[in-house]
Amino acid sequence: MLKKIDRIRLELANEVLNSSASREDYRVRYLGSKGLLKELYQEFKSVASEEKREIGLALNQLKQAIEERLETAGTNDEAPKQQKEINDVTRPASTETVGTLHPLHLITQEIISIFERIGFTQSEGPEIEDDWHNFSALNFPADHPARDMQDTFFLDTPFNQFSLRTHTSSVQVRVMESSTMPVRTISAGRVYRNEAISARAHCFFHQIEGLYIDEEVTMADLKQTLDYFAKALFGPEVHIRLRPSYFPFTEPSAEVDVSCSLCQGSGCNVCKYTGWLEILGCGMVDPNVLSSCGIDAKKYTGFAFGMGVERIAQLKYRVNDLRLYSENDLRFLQQFHL
Numbered sequence: 458m459l460k461k462i463d464r465i466r467l468e469l470a471n472e473v474l475n476s477s478a479s480r481e482d483y484r485v486r487y488l489g490s491k492g493l494l495k496e497l498y499q500e501f502k503s504v505a506s507e508e509k510r511e512i513g514l515a516l517n518q519l520k521q522a523i524e525e526r527l528e529t530a531g532t533n534d535e536a537p538k539q540q541k542e543i544n545d546v547t548r549p550a551s552t553e554t555v556g557t558l559h560p561l562h563l564i565t566q567e568i569i570s571i572f573e574r575i576g577f578t579q580s581e582g583p584e585i586e587d588d589w590h591n592f593s594a595l596n597f598p599a600d601h602p603a604r605d606m607q608d609t610f611f612l613d614t615p616f617n618q619f620s621l622r623t624h625t626s627s628v629q630v631r632v633m634e635s636s637t638m639p640v641r642t643i644s645a646g647r648v649y650r651n652e653a654i655s656a657r658a659h660c661f662f663h664q665i666e667g668l669y670i671d672e673e674v675t676m677a678d679l680k681q682t683l684d685y686f687a688k689a690l691f692g693p694e695v696h697i698r699l700r701p702s703y704f705p706f707t708e709p710s711a712e713v714d715v716s717c718s719l720c721q722g723s724g725c726n727v728c729k730y731t732g733w734l735e736i737l738g739c740g741m742v743d744p745n746v747l748s749s750c751g752i753d754a755k756k757y758t759g760f761a762f763g764m765g766v767e768r769i770a771q772l773k774y775r776v777n778d779l780r781l782y783s784e785n786d787l788r789f790l791q792q793f794h795l
């Protein structure tokens with residue numbers, strides 16, 4: 458009897474109930490006083506008592522399904538009436554909510570397009586990096602503090618061999634290892650550091666790395682490129698200055714400030730009354746790094762630079778709390794447009 462019930466349930470789906478005549482026919486066949494359901498309940502009386510429970514349940518479910526089928530068919534009947542209203546072409550369209558691009562994405566695209574105009578290609582690398590690409594090839598000594606557990610998220614692998622990349626400089630190494638010279642490329646991406654989350658620090662953020670290697674590339678080329686970049690991004694009136702600094706992978710190294718576009722350098726609370734805003738780190742690629750990547754350091758020189766996307770966004774959009782960028786609050790995100 459169970460099989461029979463199953464079969465009838467399957468057949469229900471094939472019933473066509475698109476008119477009141479067909480619905481009435483259905484009702485009589487299934488639910489009428491001489492209908493199928495009546496017949497089944499009759500048959501049920503002679504079912505062995507140990508099977509009654511299971512078959513009774515199936516029978517009740519079938520009854521429900523038969524009734525539901527009829528009810529939903531009834532609502533279909535009203536469809537043609539509604540259809541007329543929907544087809545009213547003069548009716549104003551319902552408003553669509555259109556998403557906006559994330560502010561960090563907008564800034565990244567803007568920076569990429571500025572460098573593309575002067576011949577930089579784009580490149581990318583993995584977020585899980587090995588020690589070689591994130592540190593060793595970049596001339597980090599074995600005991601350099603940046604390798605420390607405090608800073609780096611190491612993966613649970615033997616000898617701390619893999620970590621989440623702490624900077625996009627790792628992509629430099631991959632590009633140098635796999636390209637024929639000259640190269641001119643920028644790499645944007647997410648990086649990770651083991652920092653407590655606050656308004657000023659986050660455990661992940663975004664960087665854009667630049668690299669240019671050719672014969673006879675000099676510090677003057679670096680300065681010229683960054684000056685062009687700063688003017689394109691912040692406006693033609695800004696200028697830059699380079700302050701000596703230190704990074705293991707560049708020699709000499711510098712930090713770059715741009716004149717404060719808010720107060721034109723005269724001093725305000727954004728630039729902390731210095732007239733300058735720090736925007737990136739840079740330098741001439743250390744010959745050790747070139748050699749580590751299989752490049753002839755006697756023939757080639759190059760420059761590199763790296764900037765934090767959140768830092769640039771903070772300056773452009775005046776957003777001072779880093780957490781806003783990753784909290785997905787629509788009230789924040791909807792303010793940014795192309």
Ligand code: DAH
Pocket residue numbers: 623624625626666667704707737738739740761762763764
């Ligand atoms: N990788 C550095 C950081 O995360 C930024 C940087 C500085 C990149 C100088 C460079 C560079 O390419 O030349 O702080």
